[in-house]
Amino acid sequence: MTTIGFLACETTLPGKGGGRRGDAFEHDLMIAALNAPFRAAGLELRVIDWEAALSEFEDVSLVMLGTAWNYQDKAEAFLSKLDALEDRGVTVCNSAQIVRWNATKTYLRELEECxxxxxxxxxxRDVGQAELLEAFHHFGCDKLVVKRQVGAxxxxxxxITRDAVPGEDWTYGHPAMLQxxxxxxxxxxxxxxIFVEGELSHALRKLPAxxxxxxxxLYGGTECVHQPSSDEAEAASAIVAALPFDTxxxxxxxxxxxxxxxxxxMEAELIEPYLYPQQGPQLGRRLASAISKRISAL
Ligand SMILES: Nc1ncnc2c1ncn2[C@@H]1O[C@H](COP(=O)(O)OP(=O)(O)OP(=O)(O)O)[C@@H](O)[C@H]1O
Ligand SMILES: [Mg+2]
Structure with missing residues (x-):
């Protein structure tokens, strides 16, 4: 059996008392979806807190970034851990290089240039009243979404709506994107x-409450299976093909x-996205097969 690490964090790991995130059930769904197909492919899935000592990764061949959903709070430590794992010969998926590229949403500008x-x-760099007014004018819209360039x-x-623009003393306080x-x-x-090794696995439609x-x-959003049209599948595949590194x-x-x-x-999620196994029952098998190929190519 080859050991595959599935990184989790203190708020997605089960058995840590009452402190789990409201969406930690998604961690449980992923593990339930991966366990059997991984075992059938000769892979043993081991859930590990990404903050665990390197010694806990001793016999691990490859790690998936899984549900390391608190990495933004400790981004430097997270990247150092990925670097250290790669230095020890562990295949990190997705790699530290990809994580660095994807951690700041300015990557969207690069995709646009492609x-x-x-x-x-x-x-x-930051947003105050003047930047909001400029954005309303620029987009000719009545409602803006302001979000962090680094965030999840x-x-x-x-x-923010045009009739309720905050006062002159308001600042957002972070490098921002206005849409x-x-x-x-x-x-x-x-x-x-959802793509596995560059191939479309499944698609879904997510709606807010x-x-x-x-x-x-976490905000009551729900999702259902979506059968993509060929245009949709092509548009999404073109984004994966445009990524400036190996698949x-x-x-x-x-x-x-x-x-x-x-x-x-809106986003190309390459770090630790939830991969919606319920909407794609073949996900576990596809990941197991892709991982087996990666390991045998080492
Ligand atoms: N321009 C927009 N118009 C309408 N809704 C938006 C817009 N931007 C963001 N949203 C809504 O806000 C949600 C969060 O935005 P986005 O995905 O860009 O941020 P995020 O912090 O990276 O979240 P996550 O990591 O969970 O995907 C979106 O999933 C969508 O529901
Ligand atoms: Mg998003």
Whole structure:
């Protein structure tokens, strides 16, 4: 049996008392989906806190970044751990190089330069009233979403309407992205395309709870299987093909339609995205087979 590490964190690991995140059930669903197909492929899945000592990785051949969902709080330590694992000969998926590229959302600008259609964005070192007014004018919209260039789980994200712009003394306090609010989030929803080794595995449609616009399960968002049209599959595959490094083991491309119906990239999630195994029952088998190939090519 080859040991495969599935990185978790103190708030996604089971058995740590009452301190689990509200979406830790997604960790349990992933493990339940991977265990049997991994074992059938001769792989033993071991769940490890990414902050565990390096000695706990002694017999691990490859790690998936899994549910290391607190890495943003300790980004330097996380990257150092990935570097240290790679130095010891552990294959890290996705690699430290990919994580560095994907950790700041300015990668979206690079994708755009490669021809990808992304959600229109203004990039600012920080945001105050003047930047908000400029963005309303620039996009010709009445609602803006302001989010961090480094962030996840909609942390610190705000929606601001033209009739309720904060006062002159308001500042956002982080390097930021400003986007027009795209109403399709509540109708056609956010589409997620899950790729394993560059091949589309499955897709799903995520909708916010009524009264909210964030699709994350923590805010009551729900998801259902989506059968992608060939245009949608092509648009998402083109994003994976445009990534400026070798094919990642897994990728989740999140897309949203513009008001004119164009499919736009919202994020290319390459670090520790939830891969929605319930909407893609073949996910475990596909990952096991891709990992086995990677290991035999070492
Ligand atoms: N421009 C937008 N128009 C409409 N809704 C948006 C827009 N930007 C973000 N959202 C909503 O807010 C959610 C969080 O935004 P985004 O995915 O960009 O941030 P995040 O912090 O990286 O979150 P996560 O890591 O959980 O994906 C989206 O999933 C979507 O529901
Ligand atoms: Mg997102």
């Amino acid at each position: 021809g990808a259609a992304t959600v229109p964005t203004l990039w600012q 789980g909609a942390l610190d994200q705000v929606m 027009p609010f795209l109403p399709a989030i509540a109708t056609s929803g956010e589409l997620s395309f 009524s009264g909210d616009y964030r699709i994350q399960s 990642p083991l897994y990728a989740r491309i999140d897309m949203l339609r513009s008001e004119s119906g164009q499919l736009l990239v």
